[in-house]
Amino acid sequence: MKKNTIDLITLGCSKNLVDSEELIGRLNACGYQVAHDSDNPEGEIAIINTCGFIEAAKEESINMILEFAQAKKDGRLKKLLVMGCLSQRYRSDLAKEIPQVDKFYGKFDWKDVIADLGKTYDERKKIERSLTTPSHYAYLKISEGCDRMCTYCAIPLMTGHHVSRPIEDILEEVNDLVSKGVKEFQVIAQELTYYGLDLYHKQSIAELVERISDIPGVEWIRLHYAYPADFPMDLLRVIRERDNVCKYLDIALQHCSDHILSQMHRHVTKQQTIDLINEIRRQVPDIHIRTTLMVGYPGETEDDFAQLKDFVKEMHFERMGAFAYSEEDGTYAALHHKDDVPDNIKQKRLDVIMKIQESISADVNDAKVGKVLKVIIDRIEGEYYVGRTQFDSPEVDPEVLIKAEEQKLNIGDFYDAKIVSFDDYDLYATTLL
Secondary structure, eight states: OEEEEEEEEEOSOHHHHHHHHHHHHHHHHTTOEEEESOSSOOEEEEEEEEOOSSHHHHHHHHHHHHHHHHHHHTTSOSEEEEEEHHHHHHHHHHHHHOTTOSEEOOSSOTTHHHHHTTOOOOTTSOOOOOOOSOTTEEEEEOEEOOSOOOTTOOHHHHHOSOEEOOHHHHHHHHHHHHHTTOOEEEEEOSSGGGTTHHHHSSOOHHHHHHHHHTSTTOOEEEEEEEOSTTOOTHHHHHHHHOTTEEEEEEEOOBOOOHHHHHHTTOOOOHHHHHHHHHHHHHHSTTOEEEEEEEEOOTTOOHHHHHHHHHHHHHHOOSEEEEEEOOOOTTSHHHHHSOOOSOHHHHHHHHHHHHHHHHHHHHHHHHTTTTOEEEEEEEEEETTEEEEEOTTOOTTTSOOEEEETTTOOOOTTOEEEEEEEEEOSSOEEEEEOO
């Protein structure tokens, strides 16, 4: 065990990652050395930031806690702390089941970690985040919680109502990160189109993005987790007009069948969804739309699924992920709908949808061959520099591979690159130097 060293493990989404980065910044300011997601934990203290989104994420979080609980039992760890969404929701149950954990924190009281470690932190200090991402990009969380209350989703049960951060606070953080070399911002929220309604009594995401794009040094802004109902159309003007706003939108649609959309309480119809996607493409030519779809929701019929297949083919989403319905404790769906689609049918439908998308993704990549695109270099891996275009978000989208032997490139810099080929997952390119 290394004295004054903390291992911090982050599970789940990028919103959790931002919390971890803020905590690392505070811990560093208090004199601790923090290793994030280390392959070989050596600290005398471990903090696990948990996810509780779906069953698989819960299991991963619990297994990680148990692994470190055993380390503490074996004398390889002095203190074990747990925070995040799973802890927020199941704190009392977890405390009974895993007594090796010294303290559980929820989604919002993790700042108490500092005091509980016997340290003090001046809350008047400017936000200090210790980035765990490459130094040229960062996730920018603009709100917490969600007011949408989709029937299948447990997130509002953990994070509560939507709470927007003031625009001034967000702009201050962006300026601070730019001064430290950040060029690219992934704007994230549980539901970003709701931004501002609580503070300013109007949807303010377009104004926020516009003001971020005005800050010198901000080269790319990418938007994640929009909602289709009551979509703020002025946002499309900002995406279209601002060169540093990526032609990219992550908008989770979940389904297209009116029957299932109604059961999910999505407050949007199939035709409204189609009209919105078409309007987005009309107003922002060449935009890449990322979406998430669900199969196997309670009551999903063969006709519902057939509509979903046709929808995927017709909409031709550049980026798509899908998952099978998982019943979550306390949600409306768990309380009012029987989970009646067998697991084997869910998996079969998931495989079919992803197979359709595989063909679409190949078409999308093929259309890029011969084009010159602006690429940011994230890292060097083996014999390739690995980068991304404006159409690619970190971790989830295709990457651009450039032979390292061709020329020396700088990590974090932008280059014009000609796409020469592709495979199932990535694009291959050569730079125009």
